[in-house]
Structure formats: C-alpha cells, structure tokens
Amino acid sequence: MPSAKQPRTLLIVTLLLIMPSLALAENRKSAVEFGGLWTFIRFDSNSGIESEFAPTALLGFHFTKRHAAELSLTASTATAKEGGFKIDTDIFRVGYTYNAYPRERFVSFFRSGVGVVAIHPEDDPDASGDLDSADHQLMIYGGAGLRIFFNDMLAFRIDGSLDFVDSGDGLTHPDVQATAGVGLVIVMGGTDETPATP
Numbered sequence: 704m705p706s707a708k709q710p711r712t713l714l715i716v717t718l719l720l721i722m723p724s725l726a727l728a729e730n731r732k733s734a735v736e737f738g739g740l741w742t743f744i745r746f747d748s749n750s751g752i753e754s755e756f757a758p759t760a761l762l763g764f765h766f767t768k769r770h771a772a773e774l775s776l777t778a779s780t781a782t783a784k785e786g787g788f789k790i791d792t793d794i795f796r797v798g799y800t801y802n803a804y805p806r807e808r809f810v811s812f813f814r815s816g817v818g819v820v821a822i823h824p825e826d827d828p829d830a831s832g833d834l835d836s837a838d839h840q841l842m843i844y845g846g847a848g849l850r851i852f853f854n855d856m857l858a859f860r861i862d863g864s865l866d867f868v869d870s871g872d873g874l875t876h877p878d879v880q881a882t883a884g885v886g887l888v889i890v891m892g893g894t895d896e897t898p899a900t901p
Contacts, residue, residue, distance in 0.1 A: 734893030736763035740886030747878035755781040771800040791823040810850040842868040
C-alpha cells in the first residue's frame with residue numbers, strides 16, 4: 704500500500720527540478736502560464752439557470768511581455784430555476800490578453816476572445832422547456848484582471864468578464880452573463896526583454 708508520504712516527496716522532487724527555471728519567470732516573453740481559479744458565473748436572467756461557483760483550468764502563452772494568448776475551461780453543475788434539476792455547463796474560451804501594466808509584481812491586463820457555452824442537462828423527469836436537451840452556444844467576451852506575484856513564478860490572479868452568448872437569436876440579441884474568478888497561477892520560463900546595459 705502506498706505511503707502517505709509519497710505524494711509529498713513527489714511534490715518536493717518536482718519543485719526542486721523546476722527551481723532552475725524560476726529566475727526566468729514572472730511576466731516575460733515566451734513564458735507559459737497555467738493554474739486554477741474559482742469562478743462565479745452569473746447566468747443571463749433569461750437562461751433559466753441559477754448563478755453558480757465553478758472551477759476553472761487556465762493555460763496561457765506570453766508572446767511578448769505585453770501580448771499573450773489564453774485557453775480556459777470552466778466546468779460547473781448548475782441548477783435550473785424551475786424544476787431544480789441539475790445542468791452540466793462548460794464554458795470554453797480562447798482569447799487574447801494585453802498586459803497593460805507589466806511590472807515586476809503587479810500585472811494588470813485586458814482580455815477578449817471567443818468561446819462556447821455547452822449545456823448538458825442531466826437526466827431528470829422534471830427537465831422541460833429550453834433546458835431539456837444539450838446545446839452549444841457561441842459567445843464573445845471581454846474583461847480585465849490583475850496578477851499579483853508572490854515570488855518569481857507564483858501569482859494570485861483575479862479576473863472578470865462579460866460574455867455575450869448567442870442563444871439562438873444571433874449575437875445582435877445575445878444573452879449576457881458575467882463571470883469573476885480568483886485563484887493561483889504559475890508563470891514559468893521565458894526571456895527578459897530588457898536590453899542589456901552597455
């Protein structure tokens with residue numbers, strides 16, 4: 704039977720292996736960002752879905768100190784306002800991030816992009832109306848956030864966005880939902896863009 708100390712030992716060994724890359728972390732060109740957030744989702748009032756907290760997985764790549772791309776997935780099990788049945792709701796995003804204030808410890812940013820809201824009601828006899836079958840809805844989003852670095856790689860991240868979801872009437876008459884997330888991210892690798900002093 705595995706010892707309870709083995710996961711802790713594996714974590715320590717992993718951290719020791721990545722220590723050499725820490726000096727090249729923070730907000731740098733060619734850096735990779737990944738982490739997890741706890742996200743609050745305020746669904747559109749017409750969607751028939753209660754607001755919900757859900758985990759979000761994030762992966763990003765910084766092309767330069769200011770320009771980056773991000774992928775994220777938020778997976779929630781929400782509740783229908785009528786009937787109370789459960790609805791699996793996944794929000795997948797791919798977008799652009801502009802680091803507006805790329806300082807050493809505080810990095811504010813703006814974000815925008817496109818995504819998909821996937822709605823999958825769980826089997827329930829009370830499921831009815833628009834929420835009785837699976838649906839995939841396109842969306843565009845925009846928002847902002849802040850990273851606060853504790854050290855050369857670990858940062859607290861807070862972000863928010865407004866999502867304009869095509870619920871069937873086209874993006875000119877969208878459902879509007881809001882999301883806000885907090886969590887921890889790791890930014891690793893990359894190179895310093897600051898020119899060397901002669």
